[in-house]
Amino acid sequence: MTTDLPLIGDYSTPQTPLSGARIGVVTFPGTLDDVDALRAVRLTGAEAVSLWHADDDAAATLAGLDAVVIPGGFSYGDYLRAGAISRFAPMMTAIAEAAGGPEGSADGLPVLGICNGFQILTESHLLPGSMIKNDHLHFICRDQQLRVENTDTAWTRDFEQGQTITVPLKNQDGQYVADEATLDRLEGEGRVVFRYVGWNPNGSRRDIAGIANPAGNVVGLMPHPEHAIEVGFGPDTEHGVRTGTDGLSFFTSVLTTLASRGGAA
Numbered sequence: 001m002t003t004d005l006p007l008i009g010d011y012s013t014p015q016t017p018l019s020g021a022r023i024g025v026v027t028f029p030g031t032l033d034d035v036d037a038l039r040a041v042r043l044t045g046a047e048a049v050s051l052w053h054a055d056d057d058a059a060a061t062l063a064g065l066d067a068v069v070i071p072g073g074f075s076y077g078d079y080l081r082a083g084a085i086s087r088f089a090p091m092m093t094a095i096a097e098a099a100g101g102p103e104g105s106a107d108g109l110p111v112l113g114i115c116n117g118f119q120i121l122t123e124s125h126l127l128p129g130s131m132i133k134n135d136h137l138h139f140i141c142r143d144q145q146l147r148v149e150n151t152d153t154a155w156t157r158d159f160e161q162g163q164t165i166t167v168p169l170k171n172q173d174g175q176y177v178a179d180e181a182t183l184d185r186l187e188g189e190g191r192v193v194f195r196y197v198g199w200n201p202n203g204s205r206r207d208i209a210g211i212a213n214p215a216g217n218v219v220g221l222m223p224h225p226e227h228a229i230e231v232g233f234g235p236d237t238e239h240g241v242r243t244g245t246d247g248l249s250f251f252t253s254v255l256t257t258l259a260s261r262g263g264a265a
Protein backbone atom coordinates (compact mmCIF):
# COMPACT_ATOMS: atom_id res chain seq x y z
CA MET A 1 0.00 0.00 0.00
CA THR A 2 1.32 3.44 -0.84
CA THR A 3 0.38 6.64 0.88
CA ASP A 4 0.82 10.31 0.11
CA LEU A 5 0.66 11.24 3.77
CA PRO A 6 3.46 13.60 4.72
CA LEU A 7 5.23 11.70 7.49
CA ILE A 8 7.18 14.06 9.67
CA GLY A 9 10.17 13.17 11.79
CA ASP A 10 12.77 10.48 11.32
CA TYR A 11 13.46 7.83 13.93
CA SER A 12 17.08 7.42 12.89
CA THR A 13 18.32 11.02 12.75
CA PRO A 14 20.02 12.44 15.85
CA GLN A 15 18.15 15.34 17.30
CA THR A 16 19.21 18.92 16.67
CA PRO A 17 17.10 20.96 19.08
CA LEU A 18 15.51 24.01 17.49
CA SER A 19 14.64 25.71 20.76
CA GLY A 20 16.57 26.20 23.96
CA ALA A 21 13.97 24.33 26.01
CA ARG A 22 14.98 21.09 27.76
CA ILE A 23 12.02 18.90 28.67
CA GLY A 24 12.37 15.79 30.81
CA VAL A 25 10.33 12.59 30.62
CA VAL A 26 10.34 10.32 33.69
CA THR A 27 10.71 6.55 33.38
CA PHE A 28 9.63 4.21 36.21
CA PRO A 29 9.80 0.41 36.18
CA GLY A 30 6.72 -0.48 34.10
CA THR A 31 6.42 2.83 32.25
CA LEU A 32 5.17 2.29 28.71
CA ASP A 33 4.85 5.59 26.87
CA ASP A 34 8.08 7.40 27.72
CA VAL A 35 9.52 6.90 24.22
CA ASP A 36 6.41 8.40 22.60
CA ALA A 37 6.52 11.35 25.00
CA LEU A 38 10.22 11.92 24.25
CA ARG A 39 9.42 11.87 20.54
CA ALA A 40 6.57 14.36 21.01
CA VAL A 41 8.98 16.73 22.76
CA ARG A 42 11.52 16.35 19.93
CA LEU A 43 8.92 17.08 17.27
CA THR A 44 8.39 20.53 18.79
CA GLY A 45 12.09 21.28 18.41
CA ALA A 46 12.84 21.12 22.13
CA GLU A 47 15.50 18.89 23.65
CA ALA A 48 14.06 15.71 25.16
CA VAL A 49 15.80 14.43 28.29
CA SER A 50 15.25 10.95 29.74
CA LEU A 51 14.85 10.95 33.52
CA TRP A 52 15.08 7.95 35.85
CA HIS A 53 12.63 7.75 38.76
CA ALA A 54 15.32 6.73 41.26
CA ASP A 55 17.81 9.51 40.40
CA ASP A 56 19.66 10.19 43.68
CA ASP A 57 20.39 13.69 42.47
CA ALA A 58 16.87 14.38 41.21
CA ALA A 59 16.69 17.99 42.44
CA ALA A 60 19.93 18.88 40.66
CA THR A 61 18.77 17.08 37.50
CA LEU A 62 15.51 19.05 37.49
CA ALA A 63 17.33 22.33 38.00
CA GLY A 64 18.65 21.97 34.45
CA LEU A 65 15.20 21.39 32.93
CA ASP A 66 12.37 23.67 31.83
CA ALA A 67 9.43 21.23 32.11
CA VAL A 68 8.68 17.58 32.87
CA VAL A 69 6.29 14.95 31.48
CA ILE A 70 5.20 11.99 33.62
CA PRO A 71 4.15 9.50 30.94
CA GLY A 72 1.64 6.66 30.81
CA GLY A 73 2.00 2.98 31.53
CA PHE A 74 1.95 0.64 34.48
CA SER A 75 4.60 1.97 36.84
CA TYR A 76 5.36 -0.65 39.50
CA GLY A 77 2.80 -2.85 37.80
CA ASP A 78 -0.07 -0.74 39.22
CA TYR A 79 0.47 -2.72 42.46
CA LEU A 80 -1.63 -1.57 45.44
CA ARG A 81 -3.18 1.18 43.27
CA ALA A 82 -1.96 2.79 40.06
CA GLY A 83 0.69 5.34 41.01
CA ALA A 84 0.62 4.47 44.73
CA ILE A 85 4.24 3.25 44.83
CA SER A 86 5.66 5.62 42.22
CA ARG A 87 4.76 8.65 44.31
CA PHE A 88 7.61 7.73 46.68
CA ALA A 89 10.28 7.90 43.97
CA PRO A 90 13.06 10.44 44.61
CA MET A 91 12.19 12.04 41.26
CA MET A 92 8.60 12.63 42.42
CA THR A 93 9.78 14.29 45.65
CA ALA A 94 11.95 16.63 43.59
CA ILE A 95 9.13 17.29 41.08
CA ALA A 96 6.70 18.16 43.90
CA GLU A 97 9.18 20.68 45.27
CA ALA A 98 10.03 22.21 41.87
CA ALA A 99 6.34 22.46 40.92
CA GLY A 100 5.52 24.43 44.07
CA GLY A 101 3.66 21.76 46.06
CA PRO A 102 -0.11 21.16 45.78
CA GLU A 103 -0.90 24.83 45.07
CA GLY A 104 1.82 25.09 42.41
CA SER A 105 3.33 28.37 41.37
CA ALA A 106 3.07 30.61 38.30
CA ASP A 107 6.79 30.27 37.67
CA GLY A 108 6.99 26.71 39.03
CA LEU A 109 8.13 23.73 36.95
CA PRO A 110 5.49 22.89 34.31
CA VAL A 111 4.47 19.24 34.80
CA LEU A 112 2.21 17.18 32.53
CA GLY A 113 0.91 13.83 33.81
CA ILE A 114 -0.54 11.56 31.14
CA CYS A 115 -2.77 8.64 32.22
CA ASN A 116 -0.51 6.73 34.64
CA GLY A 117 1.27 10.08 35.04
CA PHE A 118 -2.06 11.64 36.08
CA GLN A 119 -2.59 8.75 38.50
CA ILE A 120 0.88 9.40 39.98
CA LEU A 121 0.07 13.12 40.34
CA THR A 122 -3.13 12.44 42.28
CA GLU A 123 -1.36 9.86 44.47
CA SER A 124 1.37 12.48 45.08
CA HIS A 125 -1.32 15.04 46.06
CA LEU A 126 -0.07 17.43 43.40
CA LEU A 127 -3.59 17.20 41.95
CA PRO A 128 -6.77 16.52 43.97
CA GLY A 129 -9.05 13.49 43.72
CA SER A 130 -8.35 9.86 42.79
CA MET A 131 -8.50 7.48 39.88
CA ILE A 132 -10.47 4.27 40.38
CA LYS A 133 -11.47 1.36 38.08
CA ASN A 134 -13.56 2.27 35.04
CA ASP A 135 -17.22 1.96 35.99
CA HIS A 136 -17.70 -0.93 33.48
CA LEU A 137 -14.59 -2.71 34.90
CA HIS A 138 -13.06 -3.22 31.44
CA PHE A 139 -9.82 -1.94 29.98
CA ILE A 140 -10.73 0.57 27.28
CA CYS A 141 -8.76 1.55 24.17
CA ARG A 142 -10.24 4.00 21.65
CA ASP A 143 -9.94 7.42 20.06
CA GLN A 144 -11.66 9.86 22.36
CA GLN A 145 -13.04 13.35 21.82
CA LEU A 146 -12.35 15.96 24.49
CA ARG A 147 -13.39 19.56 24.95
CA VAL A 148 -10.66 21.99 25.98
CA GLU A 149 -12.18 23.89 28.91
CA ASN A 150 -9.21 25.98 29.97
CA THR A 151 -6.44 27.35 27.76
CA ASP A 152 -4.86 29.26 30.62
CA THR A 153 -2.54 26.50 31.80
CA ALA A 154 1.10 25.78 31.04
CA TRP A 155 0.12 22.91 28.71
CA THR A 156 -2.97 24.24 26.88
CA ARG A 157 -2.10 27.74 25.64
CA ASP A 158 -1.95 26.72 21.99
CA PHE A 159 -5.55 25.42 21.98
CA GLU A 160 -8.70 27.47 21.56
CA GLN A 161 -11.21 27.71 24.37
CA GLY A 162 -13.97 25.17 23.75
CA GLN A 163 -12.03 23.39 20.98
CA THR A 164 -12.85 19.71 20.46
CA ILE A 165 -9.79 17.51 20.07
CA THR A 166 -9.32 13.77 19.48
CA VAL A 167 -6.65 11.74 21.29
CA PRO A 168 -6.37 8.04 22.19
CA LEU A 169 -7.63 6.76 25.55
CA LYS A 170 -6.38 3.43 26.99
CA ASN A 171 -6.67 2.48 30.62
CA GLN A 172 -8.41 0.40 33.26
CA ASP A 173 -8.29 2.86 36.15
CA GLY A 174 -9.67 5.93 34.41
CA GLN A 175 -12.62 6.92 36.56
CA TYR A 176 -11.88 10.31 38.13
CA VAL A 177 -13.51 10.73 41.54
CA ALA A 178 -13.45 13.43 44.22
CA ASP A 179 -15.84 14.66 46.90
CA GLU A 180 -18.47 17.21 45.87
CA ALA A 181 -16.67 20.12 47.57
CA THR A 182 -13.47 19.36 45.65
CA LEU A 183 -15.38 19.04 42.38
CA ASP A 184 -17.15 22.36 43.04
CA ARG A 185 -13.83 24.03 43.80
CA LEU A 186 -12.28 22.63 40.60
CA GLU A 187 -15.22 23.90 38.54
CA GLY A 188 -15.34 27.27 40.32
CA GLU A 189 -11.63 27.90 39.79
CA GLY A 190 -11.73 26.82 36.14
CA ARG A 191 -9.42 23.92 36.86
CA VAL A 192 -11.36 21.35 34.85
CA VAL A 193 -9.11 21.51 31.79
CA PHE A 194 -10.61 18.71 29.66
CA ARG A 195 -14.02 17.05 29.56
CA TYR A 196 -15.10 13.92 27.68
CA VAL A 197 -17.35 14.67 24.69
CA GLY A 198 -19.88 12.29 23.15
CA TRP A 199 -19.84 9.76 25.95
CA ASN A 200 -18.28 9.33 29.34
CA PRO A 201 -15.97 6.32 28.85
CA ASN A 202 -15.31 5.45 32.48
CA GLY A 203 -17.84 7.09 34.83
CA SER A 204 -15.58 10.04 35.70
CA ARG A 205 -17.37 12.60 37.85
CA ARG A 206 -18.75 15.51 35.80
CA ASP A 207 -17.15 14.03 32.62
CA ILE A 208 -13.76 15.20 33.82
CA ALA A 209 -10.84 14.00 31.66
CA GLY A 210 -8.16 16.34 32.98
CA ILE A 211 -7.51 18.96 35.66
CA ALA A 212 -4.93 21.54 36.70
CA ASN A 213 -3.45 22.68 40.01
CA PRO A 214 -4.39 26.19 41.25
CA ALA A 215 -1.40 27.87 39.52
CA GLY A 216 -1.96 26.01 36.25
CA ASN A 217 1.63 24.76 35.96
CA VAL A 218 0.65 21.14 36.74
CA VAL A 219 -1.88 19.41 34.46
CA GLY A 220 -3.00 15.77 34.44
CA LEU A 221 -5.30 13.94 32.02
CA MET A 222 -6.26 10.35 31.27
CA PRO A 223 -6.15 10.38 27.42
CA HIS A 224 -2.79 10.27 25.63
CA PRO A 225 -1.73 13.35 23.63
CA GLU A 226 1.70 11.81 22.90
CA HIS A 227 -0.07 9.23 20.68
CA ALA A 228 -1.62 11.94 18.49
CA ILE A 229 1.39 13.85 17.22
CA GLU A 230 2.19 12.50 13.76
CA VAL A 231 0.22 12.03 10.57
CA GLY A 232 -0.11 8.32 9.88
CA PHE A 233 0.06 7.16 13.50
CA GLY A 234 -2.56 9.06 15.49
CA PRO A 235 -6.35 8.95 15.74
CA ASP A 236 -8.49 8.22 12.72
CA THR A 237 -10.14 11.58 12.14
CA GLU A 238 -10.83 11.30 8.41
CA HIS A 239 -12.62 8.00 7.77
CA GLY A 240 -9.71 5.61 7.64
CA VAL A 241 -6.87 8.11 7.41
CA ARG A 242 -4.88 8.61 10.58
CA THR A 243 -4.48 12.37 10.45
CA GLY A 244 -5.06 13.28 14.09
CA THR A 245 -2.25 15.40 15.52
CA ASP A 246 -4.14 17.37 18.18
CA GLY A 247 -1.76 16.06 20.86
CA LEU A 248 1.16 18.05 19.53
CA SER A 249 -0.36 21.29 20.85
CA PHE A 250 0.22 20.13 24.45
CA PHE A 251 3.93 20.03 23.76
CA THR A 252 4.06 23.31 21.81
CA SER A 253 1.92 24.98 24.50
CA VAL A 254 4.60 24.51 27.12
CA LEU A 255 7.13 26.19 24.81
CA THR A 256 4.69 29.12 24.46
CA THR A 257 4.43 29.21 28.26
CA LEU A 258 8.20 29.18 28.71
CA ALA A 259 8.59 31.94 26.13
CA SER A 260 5.95 34.06 27.91
CA ARG A 261 7.94 33.66 31.12
CA GLY A 262 10.98 35.00 29.26
CA GLY A 263 12.81 31.70 29.64
CA ALA A 264 13.90 28.96 27.27
CA ALA A 265 11.91 28.20 24.14
Ligand SMILES: NC(=O)CC[C@H](N)C(=O)O
Binds near residue numbers: 072073082116170171
Ligand atom coordinates in the same frame (compact mmCIF):
# COMPACT_ATOMS: atom_id res chain seq x y z
N1 LIG B 1 -2.24 3.90 29.52
C1 LIG B 1 -1.90 3.99 30.77
O1 LIG B 1 -1.13 4.84 31.17
C2 LIG B 1 -2.49 3.00 31.69
C3 LIG B 1 -2.71 3.62 33.03
C4 LIG B 1 -3.10 2.69 34.15
N2 LIG B 1 -2.07 1.88 34.55
C5 LIG B 1 -4.42 2.06 33.89
O2 LIG B 1 -4.51 1.05 33.25
O3 LIG B 1 -5.41 2.61 34.28
